[in-house]
Amino acid sequence: MSEQILVLDEGTTSTRAMLFAADGSLLGSAQAELTQHYPASGRVEHDAREIWHRTLACAREMVEKAGGADRIAAIGITNQRETVVAWDRTTGEPLSRAIVWQDRRSAQMCRELKEAGKESFVQSRTGLLLDPYFSATKMRWLLDYDEAVADAAKRGTLALGTVESWLVFKLTGGAFLSDASNASRTLLMPLGGAGFSEELCDLFGMPHGALAEVTDCAGHFGTSLPELFGAPVRICGMAGDQQAATIGQGCLSLGDTKATYGTGAFILANSGEQVPRSGHRLLGTVLYQLAGKRTYALEGSVFVAGSLVQWLRDALGVLGTAAETETLARSIPDSGGVVIVPALSGLGAPHWQADARGVIAGLSFATGRAEIARAALEAMSYQTHDLAQAFAADGAEWTGLKIDGGMSANDWMAQDIANILGLPVERPDFVETTALGAAMLAAVGAGVHATLEAASEAMRGATRMFAPDMAGDVRERRLAQWRNALGAA
Template sequence: MGDYIIAIDQSTSATKAMLFNDRCEMLQRVNVEHHQYYPKAGWVEHDAEEIYANVIAAVKQLMKDADMEASYSMAITNQRETVVVWDKTTGHPVCNAVVWQCMRGVDICNELKAQGYGPMVMEKSGLLIDPYFSASGVKWILDNVEGAREKADRGELLMGTMDSWLIWKLTGGKRHVTDYTNASRTMLMNIHTLQWDDDLLRLFGIPRSMMPELLPCDGVFGDTVVEGLFQQPVAIAGVLGDSHGALAGQMCFEAGLGKATYGTGSSVMVNIGEKAAPAPDGLVTSIGFAALGKVFYAFEGNIHSTGATLKWLQEQLKMIDSPADVEPEALSVADNGGVYFVPAFAGLGAPWWNDKVRAAVMGMTLATTRAHFLRAALESIAYQVNDLVKAMTVKAGIDLKEIRVDGGPTKNRFLMQFQADCLRVPVNCSDVEEASALGAVVMNGLSRGVWKSFDEVARLRRSRWTVCSQDNEAWMEKNIEGWHKAVRQLINSPE
């Protein structure tokens, strides 16, 4: 028998439960999807109770044939910014969770920006005022859900990102906690003091009584019997947001190492060391991870729609049966035929940060084929990641030797080659597709003393393959120029 870690990866589209050993090897995985709700244009919601039920179902399925006499602990990584507000007496959310993609907070954010609060919020939280982050979603709930404001003022409501909600439920309401990384994405935490900030709480009208306790990523967050699955409680140790999990899972423990996670959206993050620094225009500064008594900061940019674009092609347009179908289509034509797909379904994220723009396909002619359309959609993922990396490296003077990548779309060799050609640096793909979960496992192991240093953990990293750029720089620059022209045309078009 050995020690095993149950890693929960609660993502935007599904909940995954994975079983890891202390050698960072994934032994088994269970995936349970949850519903997406779109009550109004630009709004996105999740049913938090459905997600918790899926967590329990996934863990029970994962453990169906497991040795229950072995030693287990649990680690959690989660979709960030998505926020739940719930009644601490009944345990029920007051409404559906406001998802990070949701635009309902845009008027709140625009008003605060117009009033000149942007610099103050950036200085304290490291973030731009944007509905992408949690604070405006909480304020909207308190202002618009009947009775919520009054209950909050009486200390009857709690708020939290998905990790906080799950831990509260898993511990039977005993622990209302979150980690530094998730907290740093709410727009309510001071990333310098590592505390909830009173000025930011007042700005969004959120009572301090709603806020969870803050812990480093390698903390012990509570224990759980997983609704009676275990006879003895297992510790919940190791918690961090999914993009931060990927940074740790990719073993980016040194300043200057960076990663790109391809999921529903995408996050590009670069470790900048133990001192926070102002981010380049259009990017943000977050806590990268906190462990072994140290706090590492990161520059980050987020893209709203990458994997979501392929899912949209599959589910809404019915153009493909699965995302894997796009690659052979893309390879069937020599280029995109001048077609550019700008997937601004929920506005443009970093480095553009324009919430008014909507998705469009530019440059189609009578010669455009289905293959050109699908190739343009796939290329849009690489273009957006390229924009973020260039913003970090060129503007911030960071010289990346390679970009470490993870997530489902990394299986697409065309996309990875196109990405390397855009960036002109090697793209190094982890052999663990679920790097976010691996990062949570790393934090779990550090918490339990399995590894005593970052160097010890880093030696465990395994690479699946590395893709280098081809000798096509002039051709790629022309493609990138066409992409930028399409984006600018869309941003500058009359409303």
């Protein structure tokens, strides 16, 4: 049997297929951009058909590179979490555009539930807060305002799922599954429960029959239709992107902590088998589930990271390429007092201000492209520091931080995070740990590796350390500037 693993890594701005060997080495990659739809302020949508067709095209390219479907041991899937797809289980076609995790249209619904005193009830069961970020209120909005979705619900043919559910359905021709890590992001699954809860479904007015079956993160979830790749391939791994990155970083022991800097920034600390409870606006989530047994994580979610650089490049024209930020940051001694609070789609943890808007403070006639670029990178350090304080207050103080994601390839930013945290920062040479984590899960599900620990040992590569080297008074001065700007947001 071949030991090549095909990973479908479906993200916010693009979708990819990546081919891995059993030792974790990358054998090939194909990527396609996804169209971003912004129909109104605060609304972000994707075309679910486009997600499927572009993912399939990338996958076929990698199957060909592998030498055919019979050379692939398993498929692993990882995906942007909380994004909601509605489709008809009979026709297999989407009923609306997908509502992306960044979308804020259900903010009023969340406010009303908070005012009704429901947040503590929801948090105690799901580990999550009432925020438009999560899936359930997006699902409810579709039921309330999209006629095609409402009609399918009446007919009993409606499927409401996150992106991994959509991809598995299309790959298999009908399997309707959600792994526990993704299901834990919906507001509909208790952290200690086996599946979606009738009690939570009733709170959000959710038809239970429209939801998927909750499964492990590694196992046998079905096989792809033979016509897709020329022969069936087993689907053996599934996890949300941030959980997959945590696995890919080898954070398999209690207290291990990673931060992924992609479109947003997401920090997860392994909480072991104990259901995490936060008193400081962090989230409890399922890290992974194997053989019905769950490992949990404490999470802090920042909505805007790499998307800030993208906005500076595409909307303002401040940057020609994202890679310019490092050169520009190094070209000046400091940001000249410029501070960016990147609340372009509200503030996430630990603030949770859905209506907050971005701020650029400290502008003067001396401000140029370099100061703006450097301030954008510094914002990543400040947001990470805010989360470090919240984790410490919840009893999960960091002793170091593992970083990954596209932005982490920036050496200047990695060093600045270490400086502002006052902690060592570790970065793998292969920063695409989200896909690697999905490959590890699929390898375990297919029997290529016996355990997740064995897969991590075999598949993880070398790392680089960044040690803090900033004077304490400089750190405190910069953090004071950040807090002042944050107040204005």
